[in-house]
Amino acid sequence: MKPTPLFKSLVLAVCLGATGATQAYDRITGHNFASRSEVIAQSGMVATSQPLATQVGLQVLKDGGNAIDAAIAANAVLGLVEPTGCGIGGDLFAIVWDNKSKQLYGLNASGRSPLSLSFDTLKAQGDYIPAYGPLPVSVPGWFELHKKFGKTPMKALLQPAIDYAENGFPVSELIAYYMQKSVAARGKYPGFKDVYMADGAMPEKGEIFKNPALANTYRKIAKGGRDAFYKGDIAKEIGRYMKENGGYLSYEDLAAHHSEWVKPVSADYRGYTLWELPPNGQGIAAQQILNILEGYDIKAMGFDSPEYVHTFVEAKKLAFADRAKYYADPAFNTIPVQTLISQQYADQRRKLIDPNKAAKRDHAGPVEGDTIYMTTADKDGNMVSLIQSNYRGMGSGMTPAKLGFVLQNRGEMFALKKGHMNQYEPGKRPFHTIIPAFVTKDGKPYMSYGVMGGATQPQMHAQILINMIDFGMNLQEAGDAPRILHTGSSQPTGEIMEDGGFVSLESGFSMETRRELMKKGHTLQDAVGPYGGYQAILKDPKTGVYYGASETRKDGQAAGY
Secondary structure (H helix, E strand, O other): OOOOHHHHHHHHHHHHHHOHHHHHHHHHHOOOOOOOOOEEEOOOEEEEOOHHHHHHHHHHHHOOOOHHHHHHHHHHHHHHHOOOOOOOOOEEEEEEEEOOOOEEEEEEOOOOOOOOOOHHHHHOOOOOOOOOOOOOOOOOEOOOHHHHHOOOOHHHHHHHHHHHHHHOEEOOHHHHHHHHHOHHHHOOOOOHHHHHOOOOOOOOOOOEEOOHHHHHHHHHHHHHOHHHHHOOHHHHHHHHHHHHOOOOOOHHHHHOOOOEEEOOEEEEEOOEEEEEOOOOOOOHHHHHHHHHHOOOOHHHHOOOOHHHHHHHHHHHHHHHHHHHHHOOOOOOOOOOHHHHOOHHHHHHHHOOOOOOOOOOOOOOOOOOOOEEEEEEEOOOOOEEEEEEEOOOOOOOOOOOOOOOOOOOOHHHHOEOOOOOOOEOOOOOOOOOOOOOEEEEEOOEEEEEEEEEOOOHHHHHHHHHHHHHHOOOOOHHHHHHOOOEEEEOOOOOOOOOOOOOOEEEEOEOEOHHHHHHHHHOOOOEEOOOOOOOEEEEEEEOOOOOOEEEEEOOOOOOEEEEO
């Protein structure tokens, strides 16, 4: 059997546990896992999930562009080289530290459901919205950063992606694996094979892949800007394609799209301030988890201890119960965000945790009222935390061949239950899993980071900070450390947890810890993930030097100059 990249990465993590390099880390930190050194640079840093995108972003910085320019250019390349995670047919969120104003700005660019698609039409298909095909497609949302913060002309920022799309690039290992896995569910939809399988098969690792249709689309955007996408030929072609193939997304839906600049919300954890975007995303779940855990001496518990894992999982269950009930489009609901992320509320929720017994059901509190992640930083102190996604890997499978990109299936995340905050309604934004994060210390920028991977994300946002603050790991180690993943919580689509869910632990947690967790009533399953993919940039508050990290589970790279 040919080992998959995921299988090989797990084997590699186990095998490297005996190497000198890892043992050196073990002697320093007390943790036994494979890692590498951080990337350190003074003038700029870029960390993405694909090295070609990282190099493009870094070159933009060297050529005088700012962190926002670098993020736009790198993200455009990612839409080409990593179509299994993102593209201009998906949605985007970002947090920007503007060093001139000394403020954080949040961007929610997520799109809305088609105005012509009714609840009754969807309900007639069943109790849940299908994952693929025309029904889960919502408006793509992404073009907004350049207008507010961009410095370099858009034509120059998109040119590297255009060049790679026309001339080709070698597909990296993990992305090739996921492209090949995407065919079974999506290959039947019009245009998918034309764009991604022009030679009859998905590309293998190292094979040169070209996407001339996407190059042409990027060229139109470079010339015509936002309106070229939402009101020009691109929007018209999306509308025509969807209508011809049983879809509801229309030109009018695209023309009506607008992104929103929102105020990030904050929660403190042991002297550090974590900033997330408010719903319709799930960022505040990370803050809820950390608020609950701040009441425990996590450091004394120890990283590889049943007490820590149990307490983390139980805090996650409580946060995700609220996530299932309250997180939705604020334009259609009054969401009690400040209550949910308050310490007073965390104090109430913490009392529900039994230190010796795993909860089987989760309950929301009584309060009122595949994806890519990347980050950039420049010589002037600006920093960008950006995440973009098609939702399920290569999205809905619906692919306008003339445009060269797949349309997202984020609409699958709506609930088909009357009265639910996340209930499907025309013109509404669905619940979102993708979340950028930012950390400040004493009011100054400290770290821009994120972890891709569905419901994994808030769990790992919390674990990254715990690894650094409570367990003393550095930026790279915090991402490479073995992860805890709980699945099976109640969901914003309406599912209810009845059996306690499942706990997955990566290699590195001891058998003793696993046995003790089972005694507490946890159901453990094999460490199959998804554990996400982590990128981060930290700014040293004393020297101003940047530290970059890109974890070993992905094809990514952090680089600076």
